[in-house]
Amino acid sequence: MSDPLSPDHVAWFRKMLEIRLFEEKVQELFMQGAIQGTTHLCQGQEAVSVGAIGAMRPGDVQTNTYRGHGEALALGMAPETAFAELMGRSSGCSGGVGGSMHLIDVSKGNIGANAIVGAGLPIAVGAAVAFQIRQQPHVALSFFGDGATNIGTFHEALNMAAVWTAPVVFIITNNLYGEYSPLRSTTPLDDLARRAGPYGFPGVIVDGQDVDAVHGATSDAVERARRGEGPTLLEMKTYRYRGHSRADPAKYRPEGELERWTSRDPIELLGARLAADGRVSPDDQAAMRAEVQAEIDAAADRAVQSPYPTLEETERYVYAG
Ligand SMILES: Cc1ncc(C[n+]2csc(CCOP(=O)(O)OP(=O)(O)O)c2C)c(N)n1
Numbered sequence: 001m002s003d004p005l006s007p008d009h010v011a012w013f014r015k016m017l018e019i020r021l022f023e024e025k026v027q028e029l030f031m032q033g034a035i036q037g038t039t040h041l042c043q044g045q046e047a048v049s050v051g052a053i054g055a056m057r058p059g060d061v062q063t064n065t066y067r068g069h070g071e072a073l074a075l076g077m078a079p080e081t082a083f084a085e086l087m088g089r090s091s092g093c094s095g096g097v098g099g100s101m102h103l104i105d106v107s108k109g110n111i112g113a114n115a116i117v118g119a120g121l122p123i124a125v126g127a128a129v130a131f132q133i134r135q136q137p138h139v140a141l142s143f144f145g146d147g148a149t150n151i152g153t154f155h156e157a158l159n160m161a162a163v164w165t166a167p168v169v170f171i172i173t174n175n176l177y178g179e180y181s182p183l184r185s186t187t188p189l190d191d192l193a194r195r196a197g198p199y200g201f202p203g204v205i206v207d208g209q210d211v212d213a214v215h216g217a218t219s220d221a222v223e224r225a226r227r228g229e230g231p232t233l234l235e236m237k238t239y240r241y242r243g244h245s246r247a248d249p250a251k252y253r254p255e256g257e258l259e260r261w262t263s264r265d266p267i268e269l270l271g272a273r274l275a276a277d278g279r280v281s282p283d284d285q286a287a288m289r290a291e292v293q294a295e296i297d298a299a300a301d302r303a304v305q306s307p308y309p310t311l312e313e314t315e316r317y318v319y320a321g
């Protein structure tokens, strides 16, 4: 977590590279059969995770989703621990029994990655109300997708948060698609920030490709919540470069759409800014990328050395009525 008042662009650039290269490696490990089940990757959405998490302070918490690898890494989970979880190894953050959809670390404020669409929102409201009751100056963030704004829990959570003036920030990662459906085929709006209106609190549209815009809007919302002024809904306009999950080639996307979004790639946008103001040259950026790639490869190699959980370890999580 960086100091929310002084953005550390170089650290953000490195973290966004880490997330991008982590996800590319996950895809590779899947193709090799080293990861079982499924996975939901977040390439293209890195500025949302890094910019928003950068607005958190120690003691703040967040919930995210099955597409939450970016948030977990932005909150400081070691790539090795994340890889181990994805590969079902006992040194993973959830002991290897959670897998790709459960990169969780309560000690870092990551109180839940949820596979049920919309399920993280009421958990974040609950955490926010707990802060209120305990008179703690903390804020809860909740990351979820555009599709989740059509789920009942979205509306229930926004309603209760408004009634209780809860210190919570709702963050829609609007990547234009639900599982396979374009937003407009399931939702009568283009701008989901408008969904805050009926609940009487602000909804803000944010350029989700621009880490500074994400950080600025999230910092404003977090500090508003911390002042006791209640919730905000942030709509981050972004795009997922890959399909919904590992098995989805995303053939339903119109021609040229992916290219339009990659032409405003969040890592390249920040990289261009760092080069233009002389802070990190393109050569140094390439060197940084190679360094991060080496770290990612080494982390995956170490993670695969970890044993699978024993039967006794897994039995702790099995309920029989
Ligand atoms: C309650 C519930 N309904 C349906 C599903 C199946 N499902 C998994 S992801 C998904 C799409 C959600 O889209 P969005 O909220 O936009 O998130 P994204 O996958 O784009 O990050 C659906 C329908 C689910 N996991 N939970």
Ligand SMILES: [Mg+2]
Residues within 6 Å of the ligand: 145, 146, 147, 173, 174, 175, 176, 177, 178
């Ligand atoms: Mg979506």
